[in-house]
Amino acid sequence: MDDVASQLTRMTGTSLLTVALARLGIIESPDDNFEIRQHGEWTLGGGETYVLPFDVVKASGDLEAFILKACVTMSRPIAETLSTWQQRHADLRELGLDVPRRFWVGDGTILEERIEYSFWERLNAADAPRRSGMIGALSAAFEILAEGGYLPLGFHDLRSRDRDCVWIDFGQDLGTDSQSGATAETVLKRFTQGNSARNIRPDELAYLRKAAKQKNTPTYVHNSTEDM
Template sequence: MAVSWTLEKELCGLVNARSTGEALCRLGLSEDPDSACRLKETHGWRRGGGETYLYRFKVISAGCSHDVVLKAVTAFSTSRTLNQLANEWVERRQLLEDEGVRTPTLYFAGRALLVEEYVGEKLATWLQRNPGSGRQLIDQVFRLAAVMDRHGFEPICVFNGLRTDGENVYVVDFGQDLGPPGVKRRRGRGQLQEAKRWLASVGNCPIDKRRAEAVYAFHLEGNACDEQRSS
C-alpha cells in the first residue's frame, strides 16, 4: 500500500527527528523543539524549470515567519546521480558565498533535496518598479559578473533568475543556467558586458558606466573579499 506524502514526515525524515518541532529546530527554522510552530503550505509540488520541482511552505510562530522552499533535483545526467548533481550545486553556491555573493539561507542539502529560504521577488521586477533607486543592487550585479568571470563561469542566462529583498541581490539557480566554474580557461570580461546588456533590457535602470567598470574591476581582483577576511 502506498504511503501518503506529508511535509511533516518529509522534514522529520530528512534530519531523523521524532517530531515536527524537533525537525524544525534541527533545520534551524525554530529555536525550541517544543515551540508552537505552524506549517502552512504556500503551494504544492510544481515544476520549477527544467531541473527541479518546488514545494513552498511557511513556518509560522509567535515571533516570526520563515518562507521556505523544498527543491527536488530532477536534472538529467548520464554520468552523475541526482544527489551528485545536488552536491555540485551546493559547491557552486558555497564558492559564490565565499566571494561575498548572496544566496538564500540553506537549511538542508541531501538525498537530491534542498531546503532553503525562499526569496520571491525578481530583481528585474524590483528595478522596474523602483527606477533610480537601485544603485546598491546594480553594484551587486556587477560584483556577481566579476566573480563569475574570475572563476571561469560561462552561464546561460543567470541574470534573468536573480532575486532580491530590496537590499541584496540573490543567486537562486545553481544548475545549468549558472554552470560549473573553470569552463573558460582565460579570464575575460564577458559577464560585465552581459550584465550591462541585461540591465539595459530591464528598463528604468540607468547605468553609470564609470561606476560599473570600477565595481567590476575591484571585485575581479578579489579585493573586497580580501578586505572582509582581514577585518
C-alpha cells in the same frame, strides 16, 4: 511527493515535526509554537528541479520563507548533481556572492531560504536611491561570478530580499565553472545578450561597463534628472 511536514521529518530522522524544525535550526526549541503554511503542491521549478514553497510562522508573529527543491535531472546521478550544486553554492558564498541560506542538502533534496522577490521586478519598482544600490549589487555579482570562473547562461532568475542581488541557480544556468577566460567584462557581455538587459537604463549600462574594467567597483550614483 511528500508534503512539507513529511519531508522535514524524513530529512531529520524523527517523527515529530517540532523536533525536525529544531534540528534544522528553524525554531530554537521543540517546545516553541509555530504554524506551517504550505503554498500549493510540488511544481516544476525549471529543467532540473521540482519546488515546494512554504512559510513558518512563529509565536511572535515573525514569518520565515522557505523552499524545498527536489533534483530531477537525468543527465547524471542525482547525488552527483546535488554535490556539484552544493559545492558551487559554497564556493561562491565564500567569494562573497549573496546566496540563499541553506538548512539541508541530501537525498536529492535541498531546503533553503526562499528569496521573495524577483530582482528585476524589484529593480523596476525601486526609487532612485534603491535602484542605485541594486545596480551596484548587480555589478558586484558580475565580478564575483567571474572570479569563480563562471559565465552564466541566463540572469532571469536573480532574486532580491530588498535591494540586494541574490543568485539562486547553481545548475545549468550558472554555466561551466573554472573558465579561465571569465572576467567581469565577459560576464557583462553575456548579460547584455539576454532579455534581462532590457531592465537596465543606458546610464546604468555605462556604469556597469566602466565598473567591469576596474578592479574596485565604484559606487553608482543615479542621475535623477533622467527621471524628470
